[in-house]
Amino acid sequence: MKFYSLILSTFALIWGGLNLIFWFDFYDSNFLYFLLLFIGSIAFIFVVDLIISAMIFITPDRWYKKENKLFKVGKWEKRFYEKIKIKSWKDIIPIGAGPFGVGFKKDKIYKKNDINYLNKFYVESCKAEVMHFLSLLSGLLTLTYLPIKYLYLIVIPFTLINLFFQILPIFVQRYIRPKLLIAIKYQEKHL
Numbered sequence: 001m002k003f004y005s006l007i008l009s010t011f012a013l014i015w016g017g018l019n020l021i022f023w024f025d026f027y028d029s030n031f032l033y034f035l036l037l038f039i040g041s042i043a044f045i046f047v048v049d050l051i052i053s054a055m056i057f058i059t060p061d062r063w064y065k066k067e068n069k070l071f072k073v074g075k076w077e078k079r080f081y082e083k084i085k086i087k088s089w090k091d092i093i094p095i096g097a098g099p100f101g102v103g104f105k106k107d108k109i110y111k112k113n114d115i116n117y118l119n120k121f122y123v124e125s126c127k128a129e130v131m132h133f134l135s136l137l138s139g140l141l142t143l144t145y146l147p148i149k150y151l152y153l154i155v156i157p158f159t160l161i162n163l164f165f166q167i168l169p170i171f172v173q174r175y176i177r178p179k180l181l182i183a184i185k186y187q188e189k190h191l
Helices: 002-026 031-058 075-083 086-092 115-145 148-189
Strands: none
Touching: 031 115, 031 148, 075 086, 075 148, 086 148, 115 148
């Protein structure tokens, strides 16, 4: 979580400083109005993400079957994760029980010999992937309500930050899922 906070804080300081320096050269509107739009956009996306999380949380587990092709990880994808060396940095990505510590913890496998736990972990991993993907799309909502003149000041930075914060957890979920399936198959064979 510290890693994410550091990146977000650094980006916000640089971006905010540049906006303060160049604001009046490029835009003729009130800076307070811009600030209100910016803070309102953060709050809006946060609320939308909470709603998405709640909706995914209540979806039935049966929607996330191992046979579902949407959740299968292909060989090319496994090679991609090896190429970007995900194993070396996956632990700094906050994965677990959500932003408030509520729910199933996915930061590591706690019960390797419990088939029910492993199956639940698989389902929760799939739910996390869907939630992050929908949250990634929700970041594009700023395109629908912000004036076009704020494209470079709000929309593009929001989209890039949202992409960064949503795509990395998706990568981690998809990276660990084949390993999880191996553990599940092993436990099923030895029951």
